[in-house]
Amino acid sequence: MKKNIRIGVIGCGTVGSCFIKHFNQKKRLFKNRTGIDFSLVKVSDRNAGKKKLFPSLYTPVIEEITSGKDVDIVVELIGGVEPAYTFIKNAIRSGKSVVTANKALLSEKSVELFALAEKHNVHLGFEASVASAIPIIKSLRESLVGNNISRLMAILNGTTNYILTQMSIHGGNFSQALEKAQKSGYAEADPTLDIEGLDTAHKLSILSALAFNKPVSWRKIFSEGIKKVDTLDIKFAGDFGYRVKLLAIAKRQGSKVELRVHPTFLPQNHMLSGVEDVYNAVYIEGDMSGKSLMYGEGAGGNAAASGAIGDVIDIGKKLAAGNNMRLPLTYENKKLSVVPIKDISTRYYFRFTVPDKPGVLAKITDVLGRNGISIASVIQKEESKDFAVPVVILTHTAKEKDVQKSLREIGRLSIVKFPTVLIRVEE
């Protein structure tokens, strides 16, 4: 049995630095917990200035890590599709196992990467790619493996959850909340990937492959961002007993699965409604496990390093034992198809902005009624001093395509001067 496992790290940013620091400090802990000696042998970063931090480990030559003889596991912590994809392919082809936190890459290339890993008899760990320290990847692949999962709903993006929490607590608008998030280091200078729900779609693509044995590119996942959510909507949500959260939603129905990312009305007493600030959480309904929730830090260097170190040690144990136990991404369920967004049914919240005149509500409800959409509640507040007032409606379960048709018809009514806000509801 091999008792010494050697690690090379590519990328010394926030996550890389935390990984290296803890890895070096805890070699004895790892030995105590596994019986194996883990050692960090090489570190690289495109910024040669990092050499100062790790003078004895730093190399500017990536190939010394991806194909060096003295490396067993390559830890890729640079993010983004390229050059990470090239580095990882090179490492796998050189017989290295790989640990990565790269959700953008995996949501695009997981099938190719796992096929390559299988071909070269190496392991590929990616726990830190979704929800950092929350062990959701391992739980889906291993602990819950006996379950048919009917529904998964998750808060997977700290930036947007922070913004929605700020708007909910302090009542500021989206721009103010975004600015605060940027000042606190919780949002990038260019927050597009987060705000538009694309980062969440990346992660949902990874989780749904594991939960439903169906790899789906994130590009095929319906995604709506949180820009359209106004403080008014959050207030009305409260009036109806709901919170607004950006959710990744996956629902299995027989041979079909719904996959979507959008702002969502969620009952105030739902477990996910209490998940605030930059925290992440994943809620799962399994046919044996019942309802469960995993909650924790979904971002930050230490949390991501916690997930990556878990992977390194897992793979190290397998290598030490003779490298016979690989875990494929999934054995694909080819019969399963993804439901297009137009074919879903759910409950809806609409906010219309209309003149405060008699007959306006009747015109709107007439269109909804003709399209088979049944209304559960209406709030029309008296604010007659303004030119236009909000009218909000919560529907019973309706078909997305009927809803879209209705909103197009309502949009053509002369009374509607501003775009209508639509937010889907989950119970």
Add this chain to the structure above:
Amino acid sequence: MKKNIRIGVIGCGTVGSCFIKHFNQKKRLFKNRTGIDFSLVKVSDRNAGKKKLFPSLYTPVIEEITSGKDVDIVVELIGGVEPAYTFIKNAIRSGKSVVTANKALLSEKSVELFALAEKHNVHLGFEASVASAIPIIKSLRESLVGNNISRLMAILNGTTNYILTQMSIHGGNFSQALEKAQKSGYAEADPTLDIEGLDTAHKLSILSALAFNKPVSWRKIFSEGIKKVDTLDIKFAGDFGYRVKLLAIAKRQGSKVELRVHPTFLPQNHMLSGVEDVYNAVYIEGDMSGKSLMYGEGAGGNAAASGAIGDVIDIGKKLAAGNNMRLPLTYENKKLSVVPIKDISTRYYFRFTVPDKPGVLAKITDVLGRNGISIASVIQKEESKDFAVPVVILTHTAKEKDVQKSLREIGRLSIVKFPTVLIRVEE
């Protein structure tokens, strides 16, 4: 590579029946998710009437499972120390891997069983022994392996959590809530192990071995049950902004660890405070992972079977790959010692029952003050019609030994006619 893994099940009660049902229904799912054929080859139960349920699988002869040539993994689902201990030892000595949900056995014999499993090169899975479907065992052993864990707090007993939830929501007393739990099937006819906190201590003994590399018999864990918790205490907890929960608490402080089970005042906004009814949850603070919570169904046949099937498939994959990767219970940290309860410090809630006369509060606070116990809040309600009234006090952090000394002194005061209630506080 071995592609067929054969399972024998001992015990066809609630958990066993669910295990067998799902196992038989999902053979194709397991094959799809692992590439391995799992088959159930034998089932036994001391009740020969079970033969009717599984005519082709049932055997009255336990040895056909524990030492039969056609069994790879023995699943023990009978519970209790004996005869389960004997069956498992026989299975291990015959070279079988074992999966068990038996917390009573593991909290007593885990060190011996893991040594025996190591000697015979077999695997021992026990995910379902604590919190059933919540993957807390795997998370502590694998996902969080890179963390130094500073604190673990958990609700691990559904019966007591159900009773406390009932008392909290409906205001009934302990006996009424227990009766309701028994009627609903959430409490045993003899609920002693649950009510007295011993079942929780069993489970804390298992978790702390993994979190702190320190196997400690449940007999050495300080345990207090919930019988002493009165509806009044739950009401006062609410007045102070707390909930009352029966918690398993483990705290690491350098080379020492506190392990205790008792009713606890927990802030209303703590994640564990929202865990109601028979649900379980484990809250963990790690130096990398930060604060995390795992929540789910901690009891019931399906939830326990979910954990056991996860173990069976994990072990099956290892056997299929050549059986080289065993996981020891832990490499013991012999330097770590357990803090005796008298040496802990925390905040305390006291409820004194005293005559409603001038000077009574002064006598009590005088004793506390002389023992160095500082008071944070006092509630003394005016209910002068009664012979005796409650006086409740919430302290700042104090030493347990000072607290016990004070309560003994106060107990000797002529004004104190009823036992004083003490409940420890966690933040």
